[in-house]
Amino acid sequence: MKNLKKLLCLLLAVIMLLAMSIKAFAAAGDTGFSDVAQGAWYAAAVTYVRDNNLMSGTGDTAFSPNANTSRAMLAVILYRASGSPEVSSSAGFTDAADGAWYTDAVNWAAEGGIISGYGNGLFGINDPLTREQIATILWRYAGSNSASEAQSFADESTIASYASDAVDWVQANGIMSGKPGNFFDPKGNATRAEVATILSNYMQMSSAEPEPTPDPEGSNSRVLVAYFSGSGNTEAAAEMIAETLDADIFELVPADAYTEADLNWTVSGSRVNREHDNEALRNVELVTATVSNWEDYDTVLIGYPIWWGIAAWPVNEFVLSNDFTGKTVIPFCTSASSGLGQSGELLAEMAGDGNWLEGHRFSERPSQSDIQSWLNSLEIFGE
Ligand SMILES: Cc1cc2nc3c(=O)[nH]c(=O)nc-3n(C[C@H](O)[C@H](O)[C@H](O)COP(=O)(O)O)c2cc1C
Numbered sequence: 001m002k003n004l005k006k007l008l009c010l011l012l013a014v015i016m017l018l019a020m021s022i023k024a025f026a027a028a029g030d031t032g033f034s035d036v037a038q039g040a041w042y043a044a045a046v047t048y049v050r051d052n053n054l055m056s057g058t059g060d061t062a063f064s065p066n067a068n069t070s071r072a073m074l075a076v077i078l079y080r081a082s083g084s085p086e087v088s089s090s091a092g093f094t095d096a097a098d099g100a101w102y103t104d105a106v107n108w109a110a111e112g113g114i115i116s117g118y119g120n121g122l123f124g125i126n127d128p129l130t131r132e133q134i135a136t137i138l139w140r141y142a143g144s145n146s147a148s149e150a151q152s153f154a155d156e157s158t159i160a161s162y163a164s165d166a167v168d169w170v171q172a173n174g175i176m177s178g179k180p181g182n183f184f185d186p187k188g189n190a191t192r193a194e195v196a197t198i199l200s201n202y203m204q205m206s207s208a209e210p211e212p213t214p215d216p217e218g219s220n221s222r223v224l225v226a227y228f229s230g231s232g233n234t235e236a237a238a239e240m241i242a243e244t245l246d247a248d249i250f251e252l253v254p255a256d257a258y259t260e261a262d263l264n265w266t267v268s269g270s271r272v273n274r275e276h277d278n279e280a281l282r283n284v285e286l287v288t289a290t291v292s293n294w295e296d297y298d299t300v301l302i303g304y305p306i307w308w309g310i311a312a313w314p315v316n317e318f319v320l321s322n323d324f325t326g327k328t329v330i331p332f333c334t335s336a337s338s339g340l341g342q343s344g345e346l347l348a349e350m351a352g353d354g355n356w357l358e359g360h361r362f363s364e365r366p367s368q369s370d371i372q373s374w375l376n377s378l379e380i381f382g383e
Contacts, residue, residue, distance in 0.1 A: 031043050031046055031047050031050075031063075032047070032050065032061075033046065033050075033057055033061060033062060033063035034061040034062060035061075035062050035063055035064065035065060036063050036065055040065070040193075041193075041197075042065055042193035042194075042196055042197050044200070045193070045196040045197040045199075045200040045201075046063055046065070046193070046196045048196070048200040048203075048204075049196045049199055049200055050063075052203065053080070054077055054080070054081060054196075054199055054203070055077060055192070055195070055196055055199070058192075063192065063196075064192055065191060065192050065193035065196075066191050066192070066193065067191065067192050068128035068129070068189045068190070068191065068192075069128065069129045069134075069189075069190055069191070069192055069195045070125065070126050070127065070128060070129065071115065071123065071124045071125065071126075071127050071128075071129050071133070072096075072102035072105070072106060072123070072125040072126065073102075073129075074115075074129050074134060074137060074195070075102060075105040075106050075108070075109040075114075075115055076101065076102050076105040077195075077199065078105070078109065078114065078137070078141055079104065079105035079108050079109065080105075081203075082108075084104070085108065087104045087107045087108045087111065088111070089107060089111055090107050091106065091107050091110035091111065091117070091123070092121070093106065093110070093117055093121060093122060093123035093125075094121045094122060095122050095123055095124070095125050096123050096125055102125065106123055106125070109137075110123070113140060113246070114137055114140045114141050115137055115140075116381065118376075119375075119376030119377055119378075119381075120376065128189040128190075129189065129190045129195070130186065130187050130188065130189060130190065131176070131184065131185055131186055131187075131188050131189075131190050131194070132159055132160055132163035132166070132167065132184075132186035132187065133163070133190075134176075134190045134195065134198060135163055135166040135167050135169075135170045135175075135176055135186075136162060136163045136166040138166070138170065138175065138198065138202055139165065139166035139169050139170065140166075142169075142202070144165075144222065145169060146165060146168075146169070146298070147165070147168045147169040147171075147172035147173070148168070148172065151171065151178075151182075153167075153178050153182055153183060153184040154181060154182045154183050155183045155184055155185065155186065156184070158186055158187065159184060159186045160186065160379060161328075161355075161379060161380060162379045162380050162381075163186060165298075167184060167186070170198075173201075173202075173205050174201060174205065175198055175201045175202045175205060176198055176201070222296060222297055222298045222299060223245050223246075223247035223248070223297065223298075223299045223300075223301070224247060224248050224249075224250055224291065224297040224299070224300045224301070225238050225241050225242040225245070225247050225248070225249045225250070225300075225301045225303065226249075226250040226251075226252060226291070226300060226301070226302050226303070226315075226318060227249075227250075227251060227252060227302070227303035227304065228251070228252040228253075228254075228303070228304050228305075228312055228314040228315050228318075229251075229303070229304075229305065230258050230263045230305055230312065231260075231263060231305075233305065233334040233364045233365060234303045234304060234305050234333070234334045235251070236365065236366075237303060237332065237334055237362050237366050237371065238251075238301075238303045240366070240368055240371040241301060241303070241332070241371055241375065244368075244371060244372060244375055245375065245381065247301070248297070250291055252286050252289075252314055252315055252317075252318050253286060253287045253288070254284050254285065254286060254287070254314050255284075255285040255286060255287050256284070256285070258271065258272075258314075259271075265307075265308075272307065275313065276307070276308055282313040282316065283313075283316070283317070284313055284314040284316070284317060285317060286314065286317045286318060289317045289318050289320075289321040289322075290321050290322060291322065294322060294323075297327065298326070298327060298328060299327065299328045299329075299330070299380065300324070300327050300328070300329050300330070300354075301329075301330045301331075301332060302315060302318070302319070302329060302330070302331050302332070302347065303331075303332045303333065303334075304331075304333050304343070305333060305334055305335065306333050306334070306335035306336075306338045306340075306341070306343065306361070309338055309341050309343075310341065310342070310343050310346060311331070311333065311343040311344075311346065311347055315347065316347075316350065319347050319350050319351050320350060320351075322351075323353065324351045324352075324353045324354025324356075325353045325354065326354075327354045327355070328354070328355045328357060328380060329348070329351070329354045329355065329356045329357065330356075330357045330359060330360075330378070330380075331343060331344040331347060331356070331359030331360075332359050332360045332361070332362065332374075333359065333360075333361050333362065334361070334362045334363065334364050334365075334366070335361055335362075335363075335364070336364060338361070339361050340359050340360065340361040343359070344356060344358065344359040357378070357380070360374050362374075
């Protein structure tokens with residue numbers, strides 16, 4: 001009897017040991033989340049983002065692969081991947097609370113030009129992240145490198161212009177691909193499973209090394225503000241624009257500088273009146289009409305005063321001397337009362353190339369907030 005008891009105990013111990021080792025083996029092989037099946041297309045990505053502390057579960061055992069990801073959440077993921085650096089400034093988003101789980105990340109993302117918000121003071125903290133937004137944000141995080149134009153999607157025309165380079169880049173680098181039917185689905189929400197896949201593709205593409213924090217000074221180093229100014233108004237606007245965008249600035253200086261008397265259009269026979277009356281005199285030569293590192297810029301803002309309803313002609317030589325192919329061009333002007341009129345269209349025609357966006361007219365002395373709100377309204381500088 002005693003022996004039988006001993007045998008039973010031994011058998012029980014063996015059975016328990018066996019059960020434990022089977023359970024341990026099963027846990028090592030699954031994803032660790034009850035809602036992520038081992039065979040799911042996103043299982044490996046979920047395991048990768050979990051193991052690399054990029055994303056965690058939504059509860060004790062759930063990952064919620066089909067749930068949306070908020071914009072604040074992506075900021076937090078990238079901020080952590082960059083080592084949670086010190087954040088010195090607040091971007092002042094009106095929908096971002098102080099001291100919240102996302103506050104530092106959101107300010108860091110804005111400071112580095114990775115996520116600049118909607119332009120109306122809102123970050124869209126809880127808004128679901130769309131596919132074109134995550135493409136753009138990752139592209140900026142990686143340094144806004146250009147990629148050759150990739151395959152065209154059936155819904156290509158619905159991709160926002162600000163996201164178009166980014167979509168080419170994510171596609172060229174195998175970070176995102178289309179959906180069945182050759183759709184990119186740019187406005188579709190990126191689910192957590194998709195975000196895990198995109199992040200895992202991106203991190204593995206960049207050798208799993210998190211990107212260094214982008215240098216805010218260089219965040220818009222691909223933007224150039226070129227301007228001509230007769231009496232300083234356009235210059236002041238151009239300087240504010242360049243400063244706000246951290247862009248380079250290039251003054252168009254006539255070889256034969258305009259004096260105050262030259263600019264006095266109320267005096268008949270003054271230089272501007274003569275040039276106005278005789279189109280042949282409007283070929284104003286510039287000290288330098290070309291920009292040495294022109295190919296570095298993908299966006300060029302051109303500023304000028306309005307003269308008799310059109311762009312002051314000293315900008316013409318700049319427009320005629322440079323190749324705008326592949327560049328986004330945004331005209332802006334200052335004037336006493338006239339609107340932008342057709343000045344932008346006429347310059348675009350003169351250039352013959354480039355993607356010319358609708359421009360903007362400022363009063364003679366625009367304020368910093370006038371400048372800021374115009375820039376915020378431009379999709380190209382938002383996301
Ligand atoms: C020759 C000349 C023509 C002008 N024509 C117009 C005009 O047609 N409409 C207008 O609103 N302002 C006109 N202005 C005013 C300027 O557009 C305005 O003062 C502008 O801010 C000057 O910019 P700047 O200081 O950069 O030269 C004209 C100014 C000059 C000198």
